[in-house]
Amino acid sequence: MKVKLWGTRGSIPAPGPETIRYGGNTSCVGVTLADGSMLALDAGTGIRCLGLALPDEPTRLHILLTHLHLDHIQGLVFFAPAFRPQTEIVIWGPASPEASLRDRIARYISAPLSPVEVRELPCDVSFRHCPESEWEIGSARIRSASVSHRGPTLGYRIDDGDSSLAYVPDHEPALGADLDRLEEDWISGFELARDASLLIHDGQYTDAEYPDHVGWGHSATSHALSFARRTGAERTVLFHHDPLHSDDQLDELGREARDRWIGFGGDPARIELAAERAEYELPVRAAKALA
Amino acid sequence: MTQRPLELILARNLMSALSTPAFLVDEGGLLVFYNEAAGMLLGKRFEELGAVGPQEWGSLFGPFDENGEPIPYDDLPLVRAVRAGRPAHAELTVRSTDGSHHDVEVSAFPIQTPHGSQGAIAVFWPSLANSNGAAA
Numbered sequence: 488m489k490v491k492l493w494g495t496r497g498s499i500p501a502p503g504p505e506t507i508r509y510g511g512n513t514s515c516v517g518v519t520l521a522d523g524s525m526l527a528l529d530a531g532t533g534i535r536c537l538g539l540a541l542p543d544e545p546t547r548l549h550i551l552l553t554h555l556h557l558d559h560i561q562g563l564v565f566f567a568p569a570f571r572p573q574t575e576i577v578i579w580g581p582a583s584p585e586a587s588l589r590d591r592i593a594r595y596i597s598a599p600l601s602p603v604e605v606r607e608l609p610c611d612v613s614f615r616h617c618p619e620s621e622w623e624i625g626s627a628r629i630r631s632a633s634v635s636h637r638g639p640t641l642g643y644r645i646d647d648g649d650s651s652l653a654y655v656p657d658h659e660p661a662l663g664a665d666l667d668r669l670e671e672d673w674i675s676g677f678e679l680a681r682d683a684s685l686l687i688h689d690g691q692y693t694d695a696e697y698p699d700h701v702g703w704g705h706s707a708t709s710h711a712l713s714f715a716r717r718t719g720a721e722r723t724v725l726f727h728h729d730p731l732h733s734d735d736q737l738d739e740l741g742r743e744a745r746d747r748w749i750g751f752g753g754d755p756a757r758i759e760l761a762a763e764r765a766e767y768e769l770p771v772r773a774a775k776a777l778a
Numbered sequence: 779m780t781q782r783p784l785e786l787i788l789a790r791n792l793m794s795a796l797s798t799p800a801f802l803v804d805e806g807g808l809l810v811f812y813n814e815a816a817g818m819l820l821g822k823r824f825e826e827l828g829a830v831g832p833q834e835w836g837s838l839f840g841p842f843d844e845n846g847e848p849i850p851y852d853d854l855p856l857v858r859a860v861r862a863g864r865p866a867h868a869e870l871t872v873r874s875t876d877g878s879h880h881d882v883e884v885s886a887f888p889i890q891t892p893h894g895s896q897g898a899i900a901v902f903w904p905s906l907a908n909s910n911g912a913a914a
Contacts, residue, residue: 582892619893633784639892663791673790678781 488627488647488769489519490685494533495761497657497691497705497727498558505733510763512536513558514656514727516687520647524625528643528654528687529553533763534562538569545573549624551617551631552580553656554640555591563592564601574610581631581639582616589614617641635659635675636704644679650769653683653720656727661710662702666717680718684769687761688714690725693740708744712758716751726761783896785889786810799882799902803856805895809835819882819902821875832857841870842879855886859898863888869905881905 494512502511513531517540520526525541527534527550534550541548546568553559568574580588592614593605605612617631627647634642634655642655653676660666660675671677680686690711692700697707705727706714715723725744728737737760745755782790786804790811793800799816803809810829817823820839830838832851841849851857855866865887871879886900 584892632781635784635788662788663795664787672780672782673787675784675787 488521488645488650488652490652490687490767490769491517491537492533492687492724492726492761492763492765493517493527493537494529494531494562495726495728495763496531496558496730497689499730500532500558500561501728501730505735508734508762509728509732509737509760511730512763513561514553515562516654518645518652520625520627520645522626524627525549526551526624526627526645529559529656530563530566531558531560532562532565535565535567538562538565538567541568543571545575546571547575548577550576550578551629551643551654552578553642553654554581554636554638555595556638556657557595559657560592560595564596564603569608569610569612572609572611576610576612578612578614579617579631580614581633581641583639587614588616630679632676632679634679635662640704642676642679644683647769649684651683651685652769653680653686653688653718655679655686655688657704658689658714659702659704659706659710660714661706666710666713671717674714674717676714677718680714680720682719682721684721685767686715686718686720686723687726688723689727690740690744690760691727691729693743696729708740709747712744712747712751715758716748716753722757722759722767724759724761724765724767728761782810783891783893785891785896789889789897789899793899801856801900801902802897803860803900804897805860807832807851807857807860810897816902819874819880820872821878838873838875840873840879842873843870846871855884856898856900859886859888859900860895863890863895872902 494515495510496513512533514529515531515533516528517537518526525548596605621630627645630644631641636657645652655676688711689706691705692707694707741760748758793813799819802811812824855868858866867885882902888898889896
């Protein structure tokens with residue numbers, strides 16, 4: 488399984504000279520499975536560049552949306568493959584009692600917010616609510632689960648061969664909870680991330696910033712690290728960077744995160760900050776990094 | 779170990795922050811959590827007791843009706859809320875581990891999710907009719 492980060496930023500795009508190294512595009516992760524099947528995890532502005540990198544030939548792509556906040560769907564109307572009739576796109580996302588996934592996405596892909604309507608997209612696009620049980624896409628088994636964030640929000644786990652990717656970009660598992668002491672079955676998102684080869688997890692705020700953002704649906708650094716430690720993820724990428732964080736600030740945040748991880752007794756090389764265009768090839772599962 | 783539904787996790791997190799005694803059962807009626815205020819009322823913290831089924835719960839704490847008779851499991855507000863998917867309310871008496879009795883009013887409501895009922899929450903209030911020291 489190959490993983491590439493196309494958008495690492497949260498909330499709103501943050502382009503500019505201050506964010507060149509970690510990137511300014513919002514959430515999107517490209518995944519190529521062992522059998523060649525392609526997934527996009529979320530469709531923030533990063534999916535525009537993912538689309539430009541795809542070959543101009545018949546393509547089938549699955550887009551797995553964690554939720555429908557704008558920073559996770561904003562790139563859909565600028566996703567070039569959606570404007571090719573030879574493209575088939577399956578969009579997966581959370582169910583809601585309020586309206587279908589298609590109708591909720593159409594609120595964005597419609598006037599006055601968009602120049603095109605869903606029905607005008609030349610590609611073959613379909614919308615599916617994520618099932619409660621595990622399902623298959625290509626060579627992978629996919630699992631989704633509701634996680635602690637504002638509004639219906641999913642996290643995903645993708646198992647492909649012996650490798651597993653957990654993607655929980657918007658997550659506040661520490662809201663009203665002590666992650667270091669709580670039983671694991673009471674931790675939001677735990678089963679998605681348990682022993683994952685790679686965990687991509689919300690790390691939007693520093694610990695100093697978090698008290699002003701309690702309940703906003705995102706994690707402080709220490710929460711993300713506690714979650715990673717408890718779940719036994721082999722490698723963790725802190726994702727969904729705050730748009731106010733410059734590259735220099737993120738460098739410092741990364742240093743603090745690695746120092747904390749060392750304090751846990753872990754290998755600092757297994758903690759990193761998400762950088763746009765970073766690529767990961769997930770190996771056959773290694774021994775657990777940290778008990 | 780199976781992951782708890784998010785709605786139960788969030789309910790527990792909320793209850794943990796309340797000063798009102800509150801109880802949480804899963805969709806099968808198993809008591810899976812109560813908060814510190816409830817622990818003070820009962821005389822035993824949840825961490826000491828752990829998750830318990832209705833039989834053990836009944837033998838430990840009652841509850842009892844106005845005549846001092848044990849209330850059948852099926853008639854408890856929490857159980858009614860889980861089974862019927864409707865709120866339920868009752869006045870009853872619970873027995874603390876030190877033997878003292880507390881008259882309370884109980885309001886229970888089901889936790890309905892897109893995937894169906896996941897359990898119920900009950901909040902205990904000191905009875906207005908005969909307040910004899912139930913925790914506030």
